Amino acid sequence: MAILSSLWQSRLYGLEILRSLLERSQLEVAEGTLYPILSRLKSEGLLQSEWVEAEAGHPRKYYWLTAAGRRRAREMAETWNKFAASLAALVEPVLGGKQR
Amino acid sequence: MSTSAQTADNGIETYLARLDAALAGVALPEKDEILREIRAHVLDSVADSTDRDAAVDRVLRLLGAPEQLAERYGTECQLTRASGSFSPWLLLRTSWRWARLGMIGTIAFVLGLLGYSLALGLTITLLLKPVMPSRVGLWLGSGNLFLGVPANRAGMHEVLGQWFVPVVALVAFATAIGTTSALRWLMRKRPRNPAYQVSQTTV
Numbered sequence: 001m002a003i004l005s006s007l008w009q010s011r012l013y014g015l016e017i018l019r020s021l022l023e024r025s026q027l028e029v030a031e032g033t034l035y036p037i038l039s040r041l042k043s044e045g046l047l048q049s050e051w052v053e054a055e056a057g058h059p060r061k062y063y064w065l066t067a068a069g070r071r072r073a074r075e076m077a078e079t080w081n082k083f084a085a086s087l088a089a090l091v092e093p094v095l096g097g098k099q100r
Numbered sequence: 101m102s103t104s105a106q107t108a109d110n111g112i113e114t115y116l117a118r119l120d121a122a123l124a125g126v127a128l129p130e131k132d133e134i135l136r137e138i139r140a141h142v143l144d145s146v147a148d149s150t151d152r153d154a155a156v157d158r159v160l161r162l163l164g165a166p167e168q169l170a171e172r173y174g175t176e177c178q179l180t181r182a183s184g185s186f187s188p189w190l191l192l193r194t195s196w197r198w199a200r201l202g203m204i205g206t207i208a209f210v211l212g213l214l215g216y217s218l219a220l221g222l223t224i225t226l227l228l229k230p231v232m233p234s235r236v237g238l239w240l241g242s243g244n245l246f247l248g249v250p251a252n253r254a255g256m257h258e259v260l261g262q263w264f265v266p267v268v269a270l271v272a273f274a275t276a277i278g279t280t281s282a283l284r285w286l287m288r289k290r291p292r293n294p295a296y297q298v299s300q301t302t303v
Contacts, residue, residue: 014137015144032164032172035137038132040176051136056147061137 001080002027003037004046004065004073010062013052016040038063046072111156112142112271115166122170126177134173138163175201183287188216193282198287208286215279222247224270229265237264 006020018034021027035041037053041047046069067071116135123131142159149155163169175197180192191213193259198205229236232249239246241256247268250256261265 013144014141030164031141031162032169035134035141036169036172039134039173040180041175043180056144058140058143059136060144060171061133061138089181 001073001076002029003034004042004069005063005077007047007063007069008073011062013060013062017063039067045069109156110140111153115142115160116164118174119166120168122167122172123173126170138169143196171197172201179287184285185284186280188212191280192216194287195283204286207285211286212283213277215282218280219272219276219279222268222275226265226268226272229268233271238268 001074002021002025003017005018006024012020014035017038018029018031038049042063043047045066047063048066049063051060052062053058054060114275116139119138120131120135120226123134126134141157142163145272146152146155147160164200175194178194179198185191192209195199195209195212199209225236235249237247237258238260239250239253240259241250241253247278248254258264
């Protein structure tokens with residue numbers, strides 16, 4: 001879900017996905033985990049990719065969401081929101097008690 | 101400086117050669133893509149660093165051993181393939197690989213092993229029935245049910261009679277289908293579960 005969400009606004013390459021997850025949500029994804037997941041999401045048709053020549057001297061593989069990927073990201077975000085809301089309701093008395 | 105760059109680049113080449121060897125089972129175009137992408141990742145990660153040697157060391161360590169990385173690619177790719185398959189052998193083999201990566205995989209493997217063993221056991225008793233028609237059966241005695249060939253039949257009687265073959269065949273078939281569907285469901289459902297995704301990606 002985090003990976004799909006990171007591609008919601010623009011196309012990114014692997015290292016940019018890692019950095020954006022870390023900057024935007026302190027989510028630290030291991031390099032060795034990210035690339036196999038990207039490869040699977042692509043084979044499931046949720047992502048599309050393209051090699052783009054960069055001034056760095058070597059091409060970079062950019063990923064973006066397909067229509068199915070956008071649908072899946074939205075579904076997952078909705079599920080996540082419900083899950084987060086029910087947990088928030090669960091911990092609410094705990095935090096309330098702390099203040100007193 | 102040039103010797104340092106050379107050492108660092110040797111490190112990258114050695115890593116990629118090991119990854120290449122470990123990805124032996126992956127189709128060639130896909131393998132090339134993986135190697136190019138990992139190379140680009142390493143080069144991009146070390147681009148701004150002053151100590152190139154240390155930076156290369158660090159990023160290669162973060163990627164994990166090449167064999168482990170290849171294993172992850174293999175498992176991800178096999179899970180996608182298996183989730184669309186009806187082959188018990190492929191499903192069981194895949195869940196065994198998956199089990200090494202976490203809890204859900206372990207549950208899937210244990211479920212698959214139990215389900216398919218049960219179906220296999222039932223099929224074996226079914227095949228033995230024509231060979232030993234009077235001894236194979238579903239036996240009831242002193243409150244216990246026993247399927248197969250009891251060592252001591254004293255005080256036991258067979259319950260199913262002529263229904264033995266159709267009933268056991270149906271149960272064996274249902275068990276096999278149920279196990280297959282459950283494994284496929286677990287494998288397909290896996291990326292949709294946000295809580296699982298987070299636990300997998302958060303360090």
